[in-house]
Amino acid sequence: MTPRNVLVIGANRGLGHGLLKVFKENGYNVFGTIRPQTRSDPSFEDLKATGATIIDLDYLQEDSIAAAADLYGPDKPLDLLINCGGIEMYPENWLDTTAESLIYKYRVMTVGPFLASKYFLPSLKKSEFGKIVNITSEWASVAANNCGTHISYRVPKSALNALSISIAIELKAAQENIAVLCVDPGDVPTKLSRWAGDIDLNDSVRGMYEQIEQATIEDTDIFSMDIWMVFLDSPEVGAIQVLDA
Template sequence: MSGKRVLVIGANRGIGLNLIKEFVKRGWTTYGTVRPQTRDDPSCDELRETGTKIFELDYTDDSTIAQAAEKYGNEPLDCLVNCGGVGPQPFAWDADGRERLLEMFNIMAAGPYLATKHFIPKLEKSSKPVVANISSEFGCIAPNERGGFLGYRMAKAALNQQTKTIAQAFKDGDSKIIFLALEPGYLATRLTGWKGEDDMEASVKGMVDIIQRAEHSDTGLFYTYAGEKLQY
């Protein structure tokens, strides 16, 4: 048993659930969050079967983030995975309205930022803590040669900037926390309409490998699940 503890936010489906399963295989103690409105969803049954301790957390509700951190307690946290998200649709650049843009930003940028803030005290108790933000190359500006999915791209760009900026804030102090952005690939999940090109098992294994071998010199970097370094 590794004796390590991981919290995956957005753990009852897709990438989050599969990350939980991979961490369990490697002997980690797992904690996962589900939104209060989905606690009775059948997908939560599969999460419970892994032995994961479940907290309710909604990235758009600050009080649930604070409550989840309180319920976690004072034990060291070795890894926080910010995984909750929404789908990239619609494609057309002018299809997003203000409400949809703010929803994407709240869930994929503001929510992870607030969760990181609340769990920093737990992470600081670990000997080698990692914050892993599940991002997307769609948030990178230079590789954008096909356009589309503007709101999603904007939100992921904000998450990427967040990862880099917070890493810089902690880089020169005494903190041991490593901040990473991870590209999981194009996976068939509910958020992608069950379309995908990459293999889920290879993706989660690759991301957990990166988390486990990360050193402080990696903080602020952006990796694909295969270990390729990406430019923000």
């Protein structure tokens, strides 16, 4: 069997780095992106050590996303596109949030995955069954928001969920064999969370891997009505639950 290909955007640290390593362990050809300005960071050496093919990509620069897709190759099958780049949740109080920070996080966590999905679509179409995986959060849920706070994180992630549903519906209408999934990793201590969280990173990425692997094209049908998330802080690690957007 020909090894499948996975591209993880934001692969030099945290959840992205962990996911890339798990997919490599399971026989995938792994491609990981890093922002060009981060190549001087020690995390670049960690990414190199995985043996992944490294591609420069910055969610804030559309031309860099287009260039990354061209470098990957529009005629090369891409079985999995994982949008994992993110920004920390703070500030907590909405009155401390500036318009600039809200727009900045929206560009990274909503517009970036939109552009990546758009530019890598030709490669996803070359796969027998392609999957776009957007890393979301329980914090993105409108229905489950009972405490407010962290508005500059919640709003872009909620928009990412809406974006994911719309893309899933349009791909289905176009009869493309591509599923779109939203996956919540749980509260994992990473640099992005300022090391807060009680879910082990390895448990999280392995749970996400299992759910991503098990997903079928039929999941997009359900997904068009609800957000599917992996709640790794639930009693059953890796259990899928349905949560209203």
